[in-house]
Amino acid sequence: MISLPFSLKYSAGPLIIAIFSIVAFFFEPLSGDYLAYDRYAIQGLETWRIITGNLVHTNGYHLILNIAGLILLWALHGEHYRVGLFLKVFIWCCIGTSAGLYFYAPDLIWYAGLSGALHGIFAWGACMDIKEKMHSGWLLLVGLALKVGYEQFDGSSAQVAALIDAKVAVDAHLFGALSGSIIFLLMLLTAKRK
Numbered sequence: 001m002i003s004l005p006f007s008l009k010y011s012a013g014p015l016i017i018a019i020f021s022i023v024a025f026f027f028e029p030l031s032g033d034y035l036a037y038d039r040y041a042i043q044g045l046e047t048w049r050i051i052t053g054n055l056v057h058t059n060g061y062h063l064i065l066n067i068a069g070l071i072l073l074w075a076l077h078g079e080h081y082r083v084g085l086f087l088k089v090f091i092w093c094c095i096g097t098s099a100g101l102y103f104y105a106p107d108l109i110w111y112a113g114l115s116g117a118l119h120g121i122f123a124w125g126a127c128m129d130i131k132e133k134m135h136s137g138w139l140l141l142v143g144l145a146l147k148v149g150y151e152q153f154d155g156s157s158a159q160v161a162a163l164i165d166a167k168v169a170v171d172a173h174l175f176g177a178l179s180g181s182i183i184f185l186l187m188l189l190t191a192k193r194k
Contacts, residue, residue: 005078013086014074017055018067021114024056025063032056037098037111050098051091056112062164066114073118076140077125086121089183093120096179097172105171113164116172119148120180127184148177 005011024031037053038046057063074081097116101108122144129137148170156168 004075005081009083010078010081011074012083013081013090014070014078016083016087017090017114018070021055021057021063021067024052025060028056032058032112037101039102039106039109042098042102050102051094053098053111054094054114054117057114058112058164058166062113062166065160065164066118069118070114073121073125077121077128080125080128089124089180090117090121092183093117093124093176093179096120096182097176100175100178101169101172104175108169108171111169111172112166113169113172116169116176119144119173119176120178120183123177123180124184125180127181131184131188144177148174 024035035049035052035056037049042049057066080086094117097120098111101111101116123141126137126140126144129140131137151168151170151173156170161168
């Protein structure tokens, strides 16, 4: 029998992210104008967009897909999602995704959505599973690496792009996954030093 981490100490973090995303959606197009990742606005020192760009979405389908992804990750790794820890990892995944886009994907001018940060949370959660000696963590990590690698060589699904009314930012998935892995390694090194 599958046991889901319904306790608020494990579910509050994803719930907070979902609520922020839903509230931002109800304030569209204003929230997109002022919160989305926008390279030129960031160059103009609107640095909050590095984080908030991950909380806005192009349309309702985009929001639903990302919230569904957040729920699936919570179902997979929720036992690692203590509120403060989850929110810190999420914010660092947002920063890592946006920094990766800014420095290594100069052609990407505008970005919105949770998917980059979710790929980071996925990588971090799979690494946490491995640390806890759960063999499924290796399968999840290899699966994530194959997905991200495939997207880098073959691009994204045309059907998903049509559904969300935007090009899927596969580079965000790559930088998110790398960020989640790096965050895990830094946490591991910090814990060993203590």
